[in-house]
Amino acid sequence: MPRKANAARRHHIPRTKRTVTNWSEYDAALRQRGSLTVWFSEEAIKGWKAAARRTPGGQASYSDVAITTALMLRAVFRLALRQTEGLLASILHPLGVDLAVPDHSTIARRARRVTPRSSGGPVHLLVDSTGLKLCGPGEWLMEKHGTKKRRSWRALHLGMDEGSGRIVAATLTERGVDDASQVGPLLDQVAEPVASVTGDGTYDRTGVYAAVHQRHPEAAVVAPPRRAAVLSDTAETAPTQRDRHIQMIAETGRMTWQQTSGYNKRASVESQMARWKGVLGEALRFHSDQAQATEVAIGVMVLNRMLDLGRPNSVRVA
Numbered sequence: 231m232p233r234k235a236n237a238a239r240r241h242h243i244p245r246t247k248r249t250v251t252n253w254s255e256y257d258a259a260l261r262q263r264g265s266l267t268v269w270f271s272e273e274a275i276k277g278w279k280a281a282a283r284r285t286p287g288g289q290a291s292y293s294d295v296a297i298t299t300a301l302m303l304r305a306v307f308r309l310a311l312r313q314t315e316g317l318l319a320s321i322l323h324p325l326g327v328d329l330a331v332p333d334h335s336t337i338a339r340r341a342r343r344v345t346p347r348s349s350g351g352p353v354h355l356l357v358d359s360t361g362l363k364l365c366g367p368g369e370w371l372m373e374k375h376g377t378k379k380r381r382s383w384r385a386l387h388l389g390m391d392e393g394s395g396r397i398v399a400a401t402l403t404e405r406g407v408d409d410a411s412q413v414g415p416l417l418d419q420v421a422e423p424v425a426s427v428t429g430d431g432t433y434d435r436t437g438v439y440a441a442v443h444q445r446h447p448e449a450a451v452v453a454p455p456r457r458a459a460v461l462s463d464t465a466e467t468a469p470t471q472r473d474r475h476i477q478m479i480a481e482t483g484r485m486t487w488q489q490t491s492g493y494n495k496r497a498s499v500e501s502q503m504a505r506w507k508g509v510l511g512e513a514l515r516f517h518s519d520q521a522q523a524t525e526v527a528i529g530v531m532v533l534n535r536m537l538d539l540g541r542p543n544s545v546r547v548a
Contacts, residue, residue: 247548259540342520352425354392356499363513389416414441
C-alpha cells in the first residue's frame with residue numbers, strides 16, 4: 231500500500247529486508263507438503279462407511295469422510311473425477327485396507343451435499359476477494375474456431391486469521407457482488423470472538439461497520455477511507471471509528487496511519503490468494519453451485535492442512 235500511495239516517489243522508498251529464523255523447520259515442512267505418504271487411522275476406517283439411515287430413502291454407501299478424502303486428493307493433484315477414483319484405489323489396495331472406493335459419479339453427486347469439517351483468543355480477521363474462472367470452452371478451442379465468449383468467473387471471498395494464518399471463513403458469489411456485502415456472511419462463520427476486521431478501501435462502507443458492530447461490538451474495523459472522505463456529523467462529540475481514521479490520516483499522513491493501525495498486515499491475505507491459485511489453480515472445476523461451494527470448502531481444508539505442517543517465522547532485519 232505505501233508503494234501505491236507513493237507511485238511517483240517509489241524509487242526513494244527502501245524495500246524492507248526480512249529473514250526466516252526457523253528455516254530448517256520450515257524447509258522440512260515444505261518438503262512434507264509434497265510427501266505421498268498416506269495412512270488411515272482406525273477412526274477413519276471405522277467411519278468410512280455411511281451410518282445406517284433411519285428415515286425413508288436410499289442408504290448411502292460412503293460417509294462424508296470418504297467423499298471428503300476423495301475431494302481433497304482431487305484438489306491437491308488437480309485430477310478429473312475418474313482419475314481421482316483411480317488414485318484413491320491405488321492408495322487403498324497396496325495398504326491392504328478393506329475399504330470400498332467411491333466411483334466418480336458418486337463423488338460428483340455427493341459433492342453437492344457433503345459438509346467438510348474443519349478444525350478451529352480473539353481472531354484478527356483479514357478479508358479480501360479474488361476471481362476464479364469457471365469451466366467452459368478452453369482457450370485453444372476459442373482460438374481454433376474464432377469463437378468469442380465473455381469470461382465467466384465467480385468471486386471467492388476469504389477471511390484469514392492474522393495470528394495463525396489459517397483461513398477461517400470463505401464465501402463464493404456471482405461476479406459483480408459487492409465485496410463489502412460479504413463481511414457479514416464471513417463473520418457468521420467465525421465461532422471465536424473477533425478483535426478486528428481489516429480490509430482494503432473496498433470495505434470502507436457503512437454496512438461493513440454496522441455488520442461488525444452488530445456481531446462483535448468491541449471489534450475494530452481497519453479500512454482506509456477514500457481520499458475525499460468527510461467526517462460524520464457527530465465527529466466533534468462522539469467520533470466513530472471511521473472518523474478517528476480520517477482524523478489520524480489528516481494529522482499524521484496515510485503511511486503513518488497504515489503502520490499504526492496495523493493495516494499493512496493485510497498483505498498476508500493477498501499472499502493467501504496467491505497460494506490458493508498456485509496450489510489449487512485459478513478455476514472452479516465443478517459446475518453446480520452446491521458442488522462449487524464444497525470445492526471451496528475442500529480448498530480451505532487443504533491450504534490449512536499444509537499450513538499446519540509448518541510456517542516461516544519471518545522477522546524484519548532492515
